[in-house]
Amino acid sequence: MTSATDPAVDPAVDAQADVEPGGRRDGFSWRGLLLQPVLVLVALGAFAVWRATADLTDAEARPLAWSALLGSIVDHLELVAVSAVVVLVIGIPLGVLLTRGPFRRATPLVLGIANTGQAAPAIGLFVLLATWLGFGFRSAVVALVLYSVLPVLRNTMVGLQGVDARLVEAGRGMGMSALAVLLRVELPLAVPVMLSGVRTALVLLVGTATLATFIDGGGLGLLITTGINLNLDALLYSGALLVALLALAVDWVGRVVETVARPKGL
Amino acid sequence: MSETTVQDQRTVSGVAIRLEGVTKRYPGQQKPAVDAVDLEIAAGETVMFVGPSGCGKTTLLKMLNRLIEPSGGKIFLGDEDVTGQDPDRLRRRIGYVIQAGGLFPHMTVGTNIGIVPGMLGWDKKKIAERTDELLDLVGLDPEVYRDRYPKELSGGQQQRVGVARALAADPPVLLMDEPFGAVDPITRQRLQDELLRIQEELGKTIVFVTHDFDEAVKLGDKIVVFDVGARVVQYDTPEAILAEPAEDYVADFVGAGATLKQLTLTRVADTELHTPITAQVGEDSAAVVARATEAGEQYVVVTDGRGRPVSWPSVAELSRTTSVPGTRDDRLPVVGLRSTLNDALDTMLAASQGGVVVTGRRDSVAGVLVVEQVMAAIQATRGETRG
Amino acid sequence: MWQYLVDRRELIAFQAYQHVSLVVQCVALATVLAVGLAVLAYRSPRITGLANGISAIGLTIPSFALLGLLLAPFGFGITPAVVAVVFYAALPVLRNAVVGLAGVDQSLVESARGIGMSRWATLRRVELPLAWPVILAGVRVSTQMVMGIAAVAAYVLGPGLGSLIFSGLSRLGGANALNATLVGTIAMVLLALVLDVVLVLVGRLTTSKGIRV
Incomplete structure (x- = not known):
């Protein structure tokens, strides 16, 4: 039921861990929050030192020039950002809608379809979309959105469903409109779970966006494929390392936001 | 104790509630959950709903503030037919207290209490004053508790805040759905005393659902004993119900006749x-x-x-x-x-x-x-x- | 597409077999490793935290990146594929095993020790059986996840259905490109579902009736 190509932290895993709520958070405390960026910075520093001192062939040096690298990273982040915006715009309202009265019945069906769809390998999705919409950025974004909307959708729904029904009733009972209860009670209480879904989606996007290179979508994946195809190890490792660091950095930012945005009093 | 003299001394800020043929049918169920209930509740009285679980007492209570929409019948607050009124507006005039207070965990005590006044458009200063006044009324020091979060309070304190929140906009009617069900006996007794004291000061019309008959005897001016389908079996003062149960069903339910029961009828x-x-x-x-x-x-x-x-x-x-x-x-x-x-x-x-x-x-x-x-x-x- | 399937049924069946075989063997190996690690870790809150942290951070690393990094020590072929798949498969199982073992009611452990069970017997006869449903849930997550990772592994010449997708990609616009991609993708979804059903059945057969929900 989880992701196919990218193994990013998935709410499915979180859901299993929910057997003991808080277990994850305990294991990943502030110490963990500090460790992660240090790890990323050290690795980045090591990379910079290697890049500055390494003896590279011309074919390797050109894509590994700082400006070229920066361009690849920006391309990659562009894929991630555009897809993420679309994912949020689709996933959150849809998740809210599917937890409202009449649509609630459709919830298991939608989740079932979405879960089955998640078993599809991302690379297959990319190629199929390319045959349909052609190569390029647009197809890549569509594939990425299809692929990463589920965690946001699911966590929005799980988060909202997890709000104590008595609190909703208390809100309605004191005369708050359905919209007011949603905005002032349900969504704030669902924020931790929803944000965890957003972080999952972002990490998933960073990883999956490496595959965009197969359909000319650009990004850091290009370094990896070029490295493999042309047997240029320096490119391959640079690409792989930078993607991994980027994913870890995005994950860390997500965790920080989760910790900060967690409503007080919970 | 003479009921009427106590009544006369009290301030009454509540309004009467009248039910006419109030019915709730759920689709797919043969018998209605609440079957054509007629009931009149006098202004300023505390009326206790008791009965076995599943008898429809909670459903009836929730129809009063239309958390459950009646399938038939009419509900009057005072002389006003509220059956067709916008439920949200109606509910802002009816305080609602549930088990454990139903406090919103992500809001401070003060914010929780200020929600309804806020929705009614009161200005900030007035809300702040009212919040402090209510905290004081339920026996919590505003300076200490105003900015705390619900999880920092004990169960009994949360319940007090729940009552304060329900009273925030000074509603004439208070609905309480087994509010003291989840606290320990000593705390429950304190909360009951507190409610009696507050009610003596304010004189709201209170409808209170409980499964604890002793609680009903203690708190109620009147008790309604329900049977399945919210059939009103007996509606009278606690003394009368204990002295003369209308049916064997009531006698069994209230355990009337036991000498020590009388202890619950005598006030300090x-x-x-x-x-x-x-x-x-x-x-x-x-x-x-x-x-x-x-x-x-x-x-x-x-x-x-x-x-x-x-x-x-x-x-x-x-x-x-x-x-x-x-x-x-x-x-x-x-x-x-x-x-x-x-x-x-x-x-x-x-x-x-x-x-x-x-x-x-x-x-x-x-x-x-x-x-x-x-x-x-x-x-x-x-x-x-x-x- | 039907014609395509019929024409190449043997090749497709072989690749499907390879794919499932890779996934099943790797998940089995990963489960053994992860449960073993969890047994070592779960008694200490600090190591438990560390295990959870490793699991979370490990799952963050993109699989395509890891496959690339593994090419250096292992070269092209089946080895980097196996290493990557085992790595990812182990992470959810590790986390769930730690959570599951730590979640076993401490009073049960005490009563087991109290009636004279050794530490090992307690683990084998009380703790692991009670944690098993949670561990198995992790195995299910792992299996679904690595189906897709195995697909990307085809790019580093690993075995399995991924090669159908990549051959479709390389001949995009050609006669059977779409067919190859579709067959590869759909076959993986179907196999994932089948494996999930199998794991649910395994769960029913291996979980004590007393704790089944």
């Missing part, structure tokens, strides 16, 4: 309270001891600046001090004037003491009740039952 206020010697914190001990000795008293009730009991030391203990100490005795047995003798006895047993301090308005000392008086009351009712 109805017994002759002993007036103790009181002393303020910080007073000269010697003077207090002299006063007590002169009156032939063994014990002295120590009160704080607002007349609230703090401790209950013996004269011997006091004579060992120079000034009256302010140490608060957490195990001090206290009941309210509207508590029942049953509560008083429970409290004495829990504290292993032979008496309780009785408090009245704003928790100030009204007297003391000793175990002998409770015994005398039991003897008296046993005599009555035999005769």
